[in-house]
Amino acid sequence: MTAGQSSRDVVLRVENVGMRFGGLWALSEVSFEVERGTVLGLIGPNGSGKTTMMNIVSGVYKPTTGQVTYKNRRIADVPTHDVCHLGIARTFQVVKPFASLTVRENVAVGAMYGRLGGKRSSKQAFERTDELLDLVGLARVASRPASDLTIPDRKRLEVAKALALDPELLLLDEVMAGLNNSEVDEALQLLRTVNERGVTLIVVEHLMKAIMSISETVVVLAEGKKIAEGTPLEVTSSPQVIEAYLGARFAKRQLEEREKAAPETSA
């Protein structure tokens, strides 16, 4: 980015997005922006509309009101299967492996049909796949049927399939749910590596520890509305967030920790 230009390079803009299912507004008037190269955390209690937002940004749902623009293109105008060609990839909260294919073949499908897939031969797609399997740690089960995988490996497979699309913006829907502590640390490390390579991330997660440590900005949804946005620290001290989501104990602990840290930072 050259000097003189705005320092904010917004890659995704969500404006007044509302989504109605029958009589229920799963989302209403949600707006936020995502800057290139950053990590945005999207949190909220169950049923707050996080996955609905993921579905809108990835072009699976068309929003009832408002619009989502990615690099100045309206996502709603793009067919679902072309969204990944713009550079947006996603994982599914409920993993969707192609059960009869091997792990390697599952990932290769993404490498064949994703953003750069048109330029790859099937052989080149498999070469790219092998790199990704190494990166996410699935090389050891590459030739096993995807249906044989354990839950953590299925999550890895979801991430590998999304990465195979060569995304510029990656939407991760609860990829750490069901993982133990050390697996969460591994997953975070993987996401940092991906982010360092220039991929912008939107991370939907229940695990506070994980989302707070990786996100630069956090957007909090509750009952379909945005109730807070800011740095992890700002968000966790917001009274609405405490009320809606975090619970008093977590907030108290955060406050105490901050008070402890405050004298050192001000010194």
Add this chain to the structure above:
Amino acid sequence: MGGITGNRYAIGLVLFAMVALLGVPALHNDYITLTFRNILMFAAMSYGWNMIGGYTGYVSFGNVVFFGMGAYCSAALSGHGIDNLVAAVPLAMLVCASFAVVVGIPVLRLRGHYFGIATLGVSLAVADLVNNLDVLGGSSGLVLKQADQAHFWIYYYAMWLVAIGCILGTYAIARSKLGYAFVAIRENEDAAQVLGISPTRYKVTAWALGAMMAGAAGAVYAPANGFIDPSITFAIDNNVFPIVMAILGGMGTVAGPFIGALLLAGINEFLQQKFLQAHTIFFGATIVLVVVFLPRGLMYLVGLRGGVRRWFADLRVFRV
């Protein structure tokens, strides 16, 4: 398991069998030659069905329409004095693929069972149409000029070429990027779409490729038989057998349709000789048994690890 193409040894076996089948006309037994020509024909039709029903997971109940159209392409050319398979087969493939695209674009846009119902309707409608078109001979059919007796083997080898084309074509398609798009759609259409695969485009492609296979078989069948009419070309057997063969052998595999065709034809032949009157009953029972006990076909057994116990555990019929 051998991944997207299925078991490699089974494919080797199929190719070996195909080479062996080259020798059939040398036996100079018209009955045997005719029987094996029919097996090759049904195998080709079964490969055609396998593209959409086996690989892509969209069950067509009307693929006979392509066999019939292929046959009528040949007959129409013959009516204009062109009795040449080198012209008839490509024309049939082109006509069938075009028809699949035109019908497929609206119908394959939908998910689920609509396609199966629509294909059934289309095949009945086309058969009815041909029945009432005087240009195509109507219900009394068309006669084609045939090669003389000394050159009759040409039809056997033409059908052999169609069949080997279907086998090798299926192998090449399955291993190409196309094959992975088909299987991705079969396994999970939502996930396939998010990976950049346009479901309609690839479903139509699969159906059109299969249509070309069935059409080629029909184009050879018409002059080989010397006569076609709607009741023999659009026969129910020509619709059902290819499906059962693919299921028996193994849907979505390269070897499955050929193995299924060979076995089913063998079973049919055996039953016809043992029980001339009641053979269709036994044949029907065989089909039911296959669907119940081998829903994923013989190829599934070949690749199964864990033996009988695993097979038994996978059978849904015993789980209430």
